[in-house]
Amino acid sequence: MHVVVCVKHVPDTEAPIRIRGDGRGVEESGLNFVMNYYDEHAVEEGLRIKERAGGSVTVITAGPARAVEALRAALAMGADHAIHVQDPGLEALDHLGIARVLAAAIAPLPHDLVLCGKLATDDNASIVGPALAEYLGLPQATAVTALELGEGRATAHREVEGAVEVLEVTLPAVVTVERNINEPRYPSLPGIMKAKRTPITAKALADLGLAPDAAGGPHRVELVGLTPPPRRQPGRVIPGEPDAAVRELVRLLREEAKVL
Amino acid sequence: MTADSAPRDVWVLVDHADGRSVRKITYELLGQAQALAGAAGGRVVAAALGAGIGGLAGDLGVHGADRVMLADAPVLERYTTDAYAAVLAPLLEEARPRLLLMGSTAWGRDLAPRIAARTGAGIVTDCSAVEIEDGRIVATRPVMTRKAIARVAFAADGLRIAVVLPNVLPPAPAVPGRTAETVAVPVTVDPGAVRTRVVEIRPLARETVPLTEADIIVAGGRGLKGPEHFALLDELAGALGAAVGSSRPPVDSGWVPHDYEIGQTGKTVNPQLYIACGISGAPQHQAGMSGARWIVAINRDPQAPIFQIASYGLVGDLFQIVPLLTAAVRRLKAAPQG
Numbered sequence A: 001m002h003v004v005v006c007v008k009h010v011p012d013t014e015a016p017i018r019i020r021g022d023g024r025g026v027e028e029s030g031l032n033f034v035m036n037y038y039d040e041h042a043v044e045e046g047l048r049i050k051e052r053a054g055g056s057v058t059v060i061t062a063g064p065a066r067a068v069e070a071l072r073a074a075l076a077m078g079a080d081h082a083i084h085v086q087d088p089g090l091e092a093l094d095h096l097g098i099a100r101v102l103a104a105a106i107a108p109l110p111h112d113l114v115l116c117g118k119l120a121t122d123d124n125a126s127i128v129g130p131a132l133a134e135y136l137g138l139p140q141a142t143a144v145t146a147l148e149l150g151e152g153r154a155t156a157h158r159e160v161e162g163a164v165e166v167l168e169v170t171l172p173a174v175v176t177v178e179r180n181i182n183e184p185r186y187p188s189l190p191g192i193m194k195a196k197r198t199p200i201t202a203k204a205l206a207d208l209g210l211a212p213d214a215a216g217g218p219h220r221v222e223l224v225g226l227t228p229p230p231r232r233q234p235g236r237v238i239p240g241e242p243d244a245a246v247r248e249l250v251r252l253l254r255e256e257a258k259v260l
Numbered sequence B: 001m002t003a004d005s006a007p008r009d010v011w012v013l014v015d016h017a018d019g020r021s022v023r024k025i026t027y028e029l030l031g032q033a034q035a036l037a038g039a040a041g042g043r044v045v046a047a048a049l050g051a052g053i054g055g056l057a058g059d060l061g062v063h064g065a066d067r068v069m070l071a072d073a074p075v076l077e078r079y080t081t082d083a084y085a086a087v088l089a090p091l092l093e094e095a096r097p098r099l100l101l102m103g104s105t106a107w108g109r110d111l112a113p114r115i116a117a118r119t120g121a122g123i124v125t126d127c128s129a130v131e132i133e134d135g136r137i138v139a140t141r142p143v144m145t146r147k148a149i150a151r152v153a154f155a156a157d158g159l160r161i162a163v164v165l166p167n168v169l170p171p172a173p174a175v176p177g178r179t180a181e182t183v184a185v186p187v188t189v190d191p192g193a194v195r196t197r198v199v200e201i202r203p204l205a206r207e208t209v210p211l212t213e214a215d216i217i218v219a220g221g222r223g224l225k226g227p228e229h230f231a232l233l234d235e236l237a238g239a240l241g242a243a244v245g246s247s248r249p250p251v252d253s254g255w256v257p258h259d260y261e262i263g264q265t266g267k268t269v270n271p272q273l274y275i276a277c278g279i280s281g282a283p284q285h286q287a288g289m290s291g292a293r294w295i296v297a298i299n300r301d302p303q304a305p306i307f308q309i310a311s312y313g314l315v316g317d318l319f320q321i322v323p324l325l326t327a328a329v330r331r332l333k334a335a336p337q338g
């Protein structure tokens, strides 16, 4: 079973962010970048599949020079190969453009299964997985909480509104994973040493047969700007003994908030 | 006018529960579509896919659809990416509406990017608002764990898809007697070309209202101390007609299933009222709930960050306060409303 896992290098969600003066992004200096949280679960799932069924795990990212750290982290967990698509042309791409680039890089590789996180925690788009499936011409299962592989097909569980959906999908397929699909392992010391020695295959857009400006097609969406979220006014703490405080709360919910 | 020569219609993809009833998000999308189409002099078109869904058309008309495109066929009985994309993508390419609105629900998020990739449409997900500004369509969405709000503009031409968060926009008002023109869409999908099959749908018995649609949510955190105490929240929720959710520790400890989780790695919710019990209010939790209209915090630590964003705070022991609140709500509901 040959598994390809897509990973993204994103700011750690713990840290406060500073919006750039031009509003077109965030200041990267001082930010700590890590592998996208859901992608760790995708890497883990790939490794478990390899451990059960044999084969290989290849991790791939399309991103700036620093994104190599996400690949090293995946190698340290146990991935076999890593591909870094790096090109000045990437910067201008929207999510569909990135999905096209990933599809071009994955298409020539052996892939029985392509795994992604269900979303990236920086921009929350959850676009790349299904778009990648479309460009690769593969079926998809998204936000999967359990995955079982069979002969030429897989069974996936998904959380849908008010239910769990059990789905059968033919392989090869693109599967995006939820966090409760598994508990990612910590990299071992030998894993970290090996990760340092594993060569990382670098690809530019031209290597993938993509013209730098054509990779994303015409621009479909454009960021106008980022602003801080509206500040919530801290409300009031209702004083008094629990009994009296609860009575006052119910009165406020009824008369002021009008929600009861 | 802009160079946009495409029709002025705004489309809504109808999200429904097995064809029996339209989901709340659909009314919200219809309300948004009316505002956008009205400004441009276009129609509101509702596209409904499913099996045995003809009964939905009347309700869609009452809620603002001018036209209902009905794709009604057995192959569409359960949502599958392949079959739904095979029907919707050509419809869009032929009609070329100004905008398609979809709900950010499990199948909306699965389908929208696939359709965008197939048709080359611009796509913006998790929108909390969609507006027209100087002839451009601009969407607003929270990013970076809600630490920033992004405004994203669609290109002036071509197809556009906005995937909208549930419970944020006001629903279209019902206008009794209002009707929509119904157009039957021929469905020619080969079932053999559908590469996924829904084997089973296991309903979550407890989930009367999905968290993402609930007007009131009662949420519990580590302060609940054990799974058995979630019964306290169930009782309060029962009295309020609310849904029950949680912060992450109760999920990680196995007290409640993952679908309870609210926050960065759980659900984003936008209820009218959010009652946080024994939740400290970490940024990752706030990422999922700070869009609530009113927030009540019940926590024994007056320094807990949740009080920074709570409309009303009660400092004290939740094991004492929650039952008192349940009793007070029951009394209120039992009393003749005046």
Ligand SMILES: Cc1cc2nc3c(=O)[nH]c(=O)nc-3n(C[C@H](O)[C@H](O)[C@H](O)COP(=O)(O)OP(=O)(O)OC[C@H]3O[C@@H](n4cnc5c(N)ncnc54)[C@H](O)[C@@H]3O)c2cc1C
Binding pocket: A013, A037, B220, B221, B222, B223, B224, B246, B247, B248, B249, B250, B261, B262, B263, B264, B265, B266, B267, B277, B278, B279, B280, B281, B282, B283, B284, B285, B288, B298, B299, B300, B301, B304, B316, B317, B318, B319
């Ligand atoms: C990548 C990442 C993603 C994350 N995603 C999420 C997410 O999606 N959702 C989420 O919630 N968290 C998430 N977290 C975890 C988050 O950082 C916090 O750890 C978590 O929200 C804390 O949950 P809590 O408030 O229930 O627990 P705690 O922070 O331990 O707070 C418990 C609170 O209960 C109060 N309490 C205790 N006993 C009582 C009592 N008897 N009466 C009243 N109050 C009492 C305490 O005063 C305390 O304030 C994430 C973390 C990371 C690193």
